[in-house]
Amino acid sequence: MGQGGLKTSRENDDGVKMIITVAKPFSELLKNLERHHSVFIVGCAACATKCQTGGDEAVKRMIGELQTAGKDVRGSVVLDTPCDMRIVKRDLGRSVEAGGADALVILACGAGVQAIEKVLDHKLLYPALDPVFIGTTERIGIYHGYCGACGECLLDKTGGICPISRCAKGLVNGPCGGVVDGKCEADSTRDCAWVLIFNKLEKLGGEKTILRELIKPRSRAKRHILSKTDRERGHP
Amino acid sequence: MSKLCQKLKRNEFVITAELFPPKGTDIGNLMRRAEMIGPLVDGINVTDNQRASMRLGSIAVCRLLHEKGFPPILQMTCRDRNRIALQSDLLSAAVLGIENILVLSGDHPNIGEYKEAKGVYDIDPVQLLTAARMLEAGVDLAGKKLKGSPSFCLGAVVNPTAMPLELQILMMEKKVKAGAEFFQTQTIFDVARYRQFHDRVRGFGVRVLPGVTLLKSMEFVKFLSSLPGVTIPETVVKRIAGAADPLEEGIRICAETIRELRTFADGVHIMAIGMEEHIPRILAAANNS
Numbered sequence: 001m002g003q004g005g006l007k008t009s010r011e012n013d014d015g016v017k018m019i020i021t022v023a024k025p026f027s028e029l030l031k032n033l034e035r036h037h038s039v040f041i042v043g044c045a046a047c048a049t050k051c052q053t054g055g056d057e058a059v060k061r062m063i064g065e066l067q068t069a070g071k072d073v074r075g076s077v078v079l080d081t082p083c084d085m086r087i088v089k090r091d092l093g094r095s096v097e098a099g100g101a102d103a104l105v106i107l108a109c110g111a112g113v114q115a116i117e118k119v120l121d122h123k124l125l126y127p128a129l130d131p132v133f134i135g136t137t138e139r140i141g142i143y144h145g146y147c148g149a150c151g152e153c154l155l156d157k158t159g160g161i162c163p164i165s166r167c168a169k170g171l172v173n174g175p176c177g178g179v180v181d182g183k184c185e186a187d188s189t190r191d192c193a194w195v196l197i198f199n200k201l202e203k204l205g206g207e208k209t210i211l212r213e214l215i216k217p218r219s220r221a222k223r224h225i226l227s228k229t230d231r232e233r234g235h236p
Numbered sequence: 237m238s239k240l241c242q243k244l245k246r247n248e249f250v251i252t253a254e255l256f257p258p259k260g261t262d263i264g265n266l267m268r269r270a271e272m273i274g275p276l277v278d279g280i281n282v283t284d285n286q287r288a289s290m291r292l293g294s295i296a297v298c299r300l301l302h303e304k305g306f307p308p309i310l311q312m313t314c315r316d317r318n319r320i321a322l323q324s325d326l327l328s329a330a331v332l333g334i335e336n337i338l339v340l341s342g343d344h345p346n347i348g349e350y351k352e353a354k355g356v357y358d359i360d361p362v363q364l365l366t367a368a369r370m371l372e373a374g375v376d377l378a379g380k381k382l383k384g385s386p387s388f389c390l391g392a393v394v395n396p397t398a399m400p401l402e403l404q405i406l407m408m409e410k411k412v413k414a415g416a417e418f419f420q421t422q423t424i425f426d427v428a429r430y431r432q433f434h435d436r437v438r439g440f441g442v443r444v445l446p447g448v449t450l451l452k453s454m455e456f457v458k459f460l461s462s463l464p465g466v467t468i469p470e471t472v473v474k475r476i477a478g479a480a481d482p483l484e485e486g487i488r489i490c491a492e493t494i495r496e497l498r499t500f501a502d503g504v505h506i507m508a509i510g511m512e513e514h515i516p517r518i519l520a521a522a523n524n525s
Contacts, residue, residue: 168344169314169355173362174407176341177395177422186344198403211406214366214414217319217359217377 018047019109020135020143021054024128030069032126033103039071039126040101042092042116043078044108050140053129054078054107062107062128074099082112088119096120133165152218157210159200164218166193172215238335240279240307241389244418244443250503252309252420252445253515254281255301257292263300269512274306276519279336281420281505284311288348295325298334309391310334313342318358323367323376330386338391338420339364339411365390365414392416396424396433396446397467405437412440420505423449423460425472425489427496434501443502448493450508450518451476451486460509487514491521498522 033039041062048054056078063073077095081087096104103124106113109131117125133145148165154172155162164170168186175194178185182195201208243250253273258266270280280301284294298308310329312322329337339361345353359367359377367377374385392411398404408419424430424446437444451457451468457476460466472489479485490506497504508515 168346169341169357169360171341171357171360173360173410175398175403176361177393177398177404178341178343179395179398182399186346194403195400198400208406211403212410214362214410217363220358 018050018135018137018143019111019131020133020145021048021051021109021129021131023053023058024130026065029105029126029128033066033071033105036102036124037072038074038099038101039066039103039105040074040096040099041066041076042082042104042106042108042112043076044082044112045078046081046083048108048112048129049078050137051143052140058107062105066105072101074101079108079112082106082108083115085115085118088115092116093119096123150218151220154210158197159204161193161197161200163193163197166191166196172210172218174211237387238307238389240309240336241417243278244389244502247443247502249498249501250279250418250443250445251277251506251519252279252281252503253277253506253508253512254283255297255512256283256286256510257294257297259289259291261292263292263297266297267300267304270301270304270306273512273515274301274304276516277506278503279307279309281309281311281338284313284340284342285316286311286343288315288343288345288350288353290349295329295332295334298329299332302333307336308334309336309338311338311340312364313340314357314360314364315342315345315355318356319363319367319377322359322364323371326368326371326388327382327386330388335387336389336391337368338393339368339416340393361392362410362414365392365411365416369415389417390415391418391420393421394419394437394444395422396430397422401433401436408437409440412442416442418443418445418502420444421446423447423466423507425449425467425493426469427493430497431500445503445505446497446501447505447507448490448497450490450506450511450514451482452511453482453486456509483511483514487518487521490518494518494522 041059043059044054052058059076059078063076066073075095077092079087079091103126105126105128106116107128113125113127134147134149135143136146137143146162146165150164163172168184169176175192179192179195182192184190184192255266255269282294282297285291294310298310301308341361345351345355368388368390370376371382371386372388374382376382394408395404419442421444430446449460454477457468457473461468475485475489476482494504506515
């Protein structure tokens with residue numbers, strides 16, 4: 001495994017943000033692999049390691065489970081950042097070819113699976129994880145889906161609390177009428193983002209501009225364009 | 237201008253009620269209830285897939301009421317349609333003779349029959365009100381000109397019992413700014429408390445119709461208490477719990493509430509939730525004593 005600069009920078013980022021993944025049910029993965037006898041396993045040393053779904057330990061477990069299920073595991077690697085095509089090219093290509101497996105089982109998020117697809121487009125890929133959200137880490141196992149990566153950050157207006165990801169309806173002009181004792185109508189265990197925002201703005205003592213001005217409909221176009229540019233240029 | 241709108245502008249006491257489209261195509265019961273309440277009220281709200289369940293469409297039912305001469309109020313939520321579909325449906329409503337629109341965010345899919353459905357919420361109620369006013373001015377949200385523009389009487393909702401109240405009031409002011417002419421509220425039971433709210437928002441220049449609900453049984457009290465934003469005072473719960481005939485007691489409570497509201501409020505919005513056949517008796521009792 002490489003020890004490139006990216007890993008260092010991620011370590012500096014420790015506990016800030018990451019893609020949260022959960023393991024797919026093993027029975028579902030096995031069903032997907034029905035037609036394949038030999039497999040190669042790819043793990044992720046970044047986010048999926050921190051979630052304990054795709055690091056060394058998870059890959060070891062996966063090897064054991066697949067072997068017990070009668071699969072021929074030809075090899076495995078835990079990539080520093082499988083979402084980085086440069087890393088995939090440098091560290092994955094040769095080992096996969098050498099193994100000659102029918103299919104790749106990938107313990108990474110969709111960004112990782114698709115970076116691998118771009119590099120090894122002749123291989124059949126099977127994700128072993130379900131990515132669920134971009135997480136803010138409180139501690140291992142306690143993650144919050146605070147950022148929706150919407151392409152139009154509003155946090156300057158809301159006291160640092162995101163209504164797009166933390167209001168169940170993603171309302172940007174203020175709350176609905178469904179709040180009960182500060183909790184959300186969609187999930188009574190969840191705080192109403194707009195009550196949090198209101199209380200925070202009160203505490204900060206500034207103008208509650210976002211609650212007075214008519215906020216225009218969000219532009220989804222920016223996000224489409226950015227991801228298109230990403231694809232065309234290969235990087236943002 | 238719709239009759240509802242005219243009456244609102246004349247500052248008269250306005251009575252609206254609510255009907256739920258059926259789950260299916262049998263409109264017999266719905267139309268029977270419409271016949272019962274239609275002549276007694278100034279507008280009939282038709283809910284839009286209420287509680288995030290799948291129902292017969294609100295626009296179709298509004299048109300059926302319109303054909304019978306009963307003034308419909310089309311409820312439009314932001315839950316199931318994006319800005320293209322919502323604006324298109326506003327135009328559709330207009331050509332079908334439906335002018336009264338009530339804009340809501342819509343109960344979240346998570347509390348309904350389709351927990352796995354995508355909640356759209358592409359635009360919010362404030363933005364939908366803005367869009368409706370833009371359509372009236374002959375241009376859509378994309379800035380494109382219309383050939384023929386609609387005319388609406390626009391309403392929105394506010395919850396006078398949600399805390400912090402200041403936040404609900406800021407939201408209400410924003411909806412007024414975006415074009416709401418009238419408001420209907422979440423159901424209220426405490427008239428004195430509602431009066432404080434009424435006095436607080438009097439200066440906004442809009443008419444507010446507080447919601448009242450017929451409590452038919454203790455089971456229903458429990459169900460209602462579980463809904464988002466509904467608070468039933470202990471005194472009211474005790475009256476239903478201690479009544480020999482809870483439905484009769486519920487009718488009495490509802491009539492008393494309306495009678496009290498008549499002394500100061502802009503009107504009332506009756507949510508009988510499946511018990512619309514009792515609305516004539518509620519209104520008669522509210523008028524008589």
